[in-house]
Amino acid sequence: MSRFLTQRLGFTFLAIVAILVVLPIILVVGAIVIQGLPAINVEFLTTAPRDGMRAGGIWPAIVGTFWLTVGTAIFSVPFGVAIAIYLSEYARDNNFTRMIRLAIINLSGIPSVVYGLFGLGLFVLALRFGSSILAGALTLSIMTLPVIISTSEEALHSVPQSFRTVSVSLGGTKWQTIYKIVLPQALPGILTGVILGLERAAGETAPILFTAAAFFLPELPGSIFDKTMALPYHLFVISTQVPNMPIKIQFGTALVLLVFVLTMNLLAAVIRSYYRRKRQW
Amino acid sequence: MLMNRTPKIVIENLSLRYSDGTESLNGISLTIYAHEIMALFGPAGGGKSTLLRVLNRLNDLVEVKKMTGRVLLDGQDIYAPDVNVIELRRRMGIVFAQPLPLPLSIRANIEYGPRLAGIRDSSQLSHIVESSLRAAAMWDEVKDRLDESGFAISGGQQQRLCLARVLALEPEVILMDEPMSGLDPLSTAKIEDSMQQLKQQYTIVIVPHSIQQAARIADHAAFFLQGKLIEEGPGKQLFTNPHDKRTEDYVTGRFG
Amino acid sequence: MSSASLKTRRTSFVEFFAERAIRASGFVAIAFVVLIFLFLLLEGLPAITEVSISNLLSTRWYPTESHFGLLPLILGSVLVTLGAAIIAVPTGVLAAIFVAEVAPRWLREILKPMIEVVAGIPSVVLGFIGMIALSPLVRVAFNAPTGLTAFTGALILAYMALPTIISVAEDALDAVPRSYRDAALALGATRWQTIWMVTVKAARSGILTAIMLGIGRAIGETMAVMMVTGNAARMPLSLDSLFMPARTMTATIAAEMGEVAQGSTHFHVLFMIGIVLFVITFIVNFVASIAIFRQTRRSARLLS
Numbered sequence: 001m002s003r004f005l006t007q008r009l010g011f012t013f014l015a016i017v018a019i020l021v022v023l024p025i026i027l028v029v030g031a032i033v034i035q036g037l038p039a040i041n042v043e044f045l046t047t048a049p050r051d052g053m054r055a056g057g058i059w060p061a062i063v064g065t066f067w068l069t070v071g072t073a074i075f076s077v078p079f080g081v082a083i084a085i086y087l088s089e090y091a092r093d094n095n096f097t098r099m100i101r102l103a104i105i106n107l108s109g110i111p112s113v114v115y116g117l118f119g120l121g122l123f124v125l126a127l128r129f130g131s132s133i134l135a136g137a138l139t140l141s142i143m144t145l146p147v148i149i150s151t152s153e154e155a156l157h158s159v160p161q162s163f164r165t166v167s168v169s170l171g172g173t174k175w176q177t178i179y180k181i182v183l184p185q186a187l188p189g190i191l192t193g194v195i196l197g198l199e200r201a202a203g204e205t206a207p208i209l210f211t212a213a214a215f216f217l218p219e220l221p222g223s224i225f226d227k228t229m230a231l232p233y234h235l236f237v238i239s240t241q242v243p244n245m246p247i248k249i250q251f252g253t254a255l256v257l258l259v260f261v262l263t264m265n266l267l268a269a270v271i272r273s274y275y276r277r278k279r280q281w
Numbered sequence: 282m283l284m285n286r287t288p289k290i291v292i293e294n295l296s297l298r299y300s301d302g303t304e305s306l307n308g309i310s311l312t313i314y315a316h317e318i319m320a321l322f323g324p325a326g327g328g329k330s331t332l333l334r335v336l337n338r339l340n341d342l343v344e345v346k347k348m349t350g351r352v353l354l355d356g357q358d359i360y361a362p363d364v365n366v367i368e369l370r371r372r373m374g375i376v377f378a379q380p381l382p383l384p385l386s387i388r389a390n391i392e393y394g395p396r397l398a399g400i401r402d403s404s405q406l407s408h409i410v411e412s413s414l415r416a417a418a419m420w421d422e423v424k425d426r427l428d429e430s431g432f433a434i435s436g437g438q439q440q441r442l443c444l445a446r447v448l449a450l451e452p453e454v455i456l457m458d459e460p461m462s463g464l465d466p467l468s469t470a471k472i473e474d475s476m477q478q479l480k481q482q483y484t485i486v487i488v489p490h491s492i493q494q495a496a497r498i499a500d501h502a503a504f505f506l507q508g509k510l511i512e513e514g515p516g517k518q519l520f521t522n523p524h525d526k527r528t529e530d531y532v533t534g535r536f537g
Numbered sequence: 538m539s540s541a542s543l544k545t546r547r548t549s550f551v552e553f554f555a556e557r558a559i560r561a562s563g564f565v566a567i568a569f570v571v572l573i574f575l576f577l578l579l580e581g582l583p584a585i586t587e588v589s590i591s592n593l594l595s596t597r598w599y600p601t602e603s604h605f606g607l608l609p610l611i612l613g614s615v616l617v618t619l620g621a622a623i624i625a626v627p628t629g630v631l632a633a634i635f636v637a638e639v640a641p642r643w644l645r646e647i648l649k650p651m652i653e654v655v656a657g658i659p660s661v662v663l664g665f666i667g668m669i670a671l672s673p674l675v676r677v678a679f680n681a682p683t684g685l686t687a688f689t690g691a692l693i694l695a696y697m698a699l700p701t702i703i704s705v706a707e708d709a710l711d712a713v714p715r716s717y718r719d720a721a722l723a724l725g726a727t728r729w730q731t732i733w734m735v736t737v738k739a740a741r742s743g744i745l746t747a748i749m750l751g752i753g754r755a756i757g758e759t760m761a762v763m764m765v766t767g768n769a770a771r772m773p774l775s776l777d778s779l780f781m782p783a784r785t786m787t788a789t790i791a792a793e794m795g796e797v798a799q800g801s802t803h804f805h806v807l808f809m810i811g812i813v814l815f816v817i818t819f820i821v822n823f824v825a826s827i828a829i830f831r832q833t834r835r836s837a838r839l840l841s
Binding site for chain 2: 162163164165166167168169170171172173176180181184185279280281
Binding site: 003004006007010011013014015017018020021022024025026028029031032079082083085086087089090091096097099100101102103104105106107108109110111112113114115116117118120121122125126142145149173174175176179196199200202203204205206209210232233235236239240247250254257258261262264265269 | 549551552555556558559560562563565566567569570572573576577579580628629631632634635636639640648650651652653654655657658659660661662663664665666668669670696699703727728729730750753754756757758759760764787790791794795799807808811814815818819821822823825826
């Protein structure tokens, strides 16, 4: 009897811990929505900041984050998916493959600010891109690679081996099999991974601090060699660097960033569950 | 017919071992004649499926530790270094134990092989689709639902779709690895019927799922036990009056 | 027809280049890690010639007067990370056990996406909330002069490390074969006993990986830490250091890189800190990955 009492107490304790884990996120999201909504209006979303950023909107930061995310996608998706295909379809179990996996694990562990240093050293200084959308997007791309690689590899692995065997038995080459059967089937999973990777990139501040971000730049960027404002950096600036900042604008900015990021999260979840239901294997 | 049997596949002293030490073949020599049904039978793990996968080199996909001996198709060594494996697989289609439609429509499943072979002409493709499905005895069942998914039909239909898909390659040899193991008797009967038609045009190597089936369909049969070819001969003789004691024990159901 | 040669070979250019590109891309992953390390060395190594070792190992970080003692920063990182680990490891592992082993299916379907949302919240947003909501609480609760303390940082970091710990540990628990549990239950163990004596034990290398990855994430976290720890570069030697401001290596780089002249000593020392961070996270992740490899090897043996 007491064994079962122990179990009941134990399970209750675990449940309390789990609640303690998810409760803060509800409070945080709730607070940001409630406090941030009053700041949201057309002017806030479509104009540049004014009066030392204490008034006006955040349009340049929204645009900047959009372009940084697009740039990140352009660089990281082809490389990430190619590496995932290599690991899933071509790599043999040898030391070279193990080195690639070790490299990816370590890429995923490198602190974001160290990516910032690297981007500063390579893209901004050595390649003379300057602090720019290009340098920032490249830096974010490399940081995003591990996420894209690992989720894409998982998606490729989940395609049944029998499809590959059948395709090859019908006279398909390895590449035709990948291109015509494996990739289309893995696509929803890859897409999910890409979105989750880009979500992370969109919310990052440290990698763009010295590679792309502008403190205050009311004009929209004209080319990929321009600096840009970005939502996460803007939130950092207005919550730490600007005295007497109206809290409404801070919360409003946090809300827009949160919506940006959580929409991507939701999109990934929807794609995943939609295709999981639709697929026949 | 017995007068002019032409050898289609000649296997000479073939031995094989997988890297993980599992199922292997041991000194197999066997000749398979054109336009006959050759049944490879015996207890599980005897090397029958391995032999099928050697014939169309699907074994290239898995780790083979060591392979010796030769396999000749129409006199050409299929393991010669300059052989085009893709072409070889097109000439030797295989039907697997499980119905394995590709995640495509019925039509696209059948067009898959021909398209890979470079056929683009749509009237030619639709001709291939129809004739392959007819040959697999399922045209009437699916002619109105060609654009549905290959998974939308019953298991028996799926397996016949897989047969049709192989026929669309216009192969010379059809390999069948227990193709009726998961099917109902009706679907089995349909496939067995079409096999008798098919052998006019093709050479068929089948691993049957039972001795009864082997006896029903085989012109020629070979008994495999633990990687060795114990006995081969005309089906009638092998199933009624085997020479080897082990074949007899197996055929009469004393083990297996 | 039957005498046609098998030797006609047809190579498609697309296929040729696609396969070459894919094989080459494998090198890219390795190349990036090497490149990152090289560029950190390139900009960081000059610091050794410009600043004496005794200066680098001193206890004072005050760059404007050429005091480049890294110890307060390293210890600041250690303090905050250790604090975060003490909070996050038990919480994360217990929560993972709840999600994987105890929670009914419907609850799991709610909890897992929520934990994913935590992972998706940008670190500035948590830093912002930490500043305006958490730090006043800390200040009142511990009657401290400021709420921007190492402890506040540890709390936020712990929360940021949780999703990593929970999801990796949960995967490890999930991977324990059903039959292990069934065997224990069949012998009369309660589910509670089974969890601790069988499941957790079988998943321990995966749980260790989860912990290492979580700690790795905490060491490298930058923005939130910079926003809530108060950024005072002081040696955390006394017990109450936890409730005083602290400064981590990551925050130092982030806060100061924007203001230094490129090529200056200060600039090089900041890259030096980057090298230290790179090496630490490399080791942590290497150890974590060894645990992953061992786990997969073991499960591969069991399955074959």
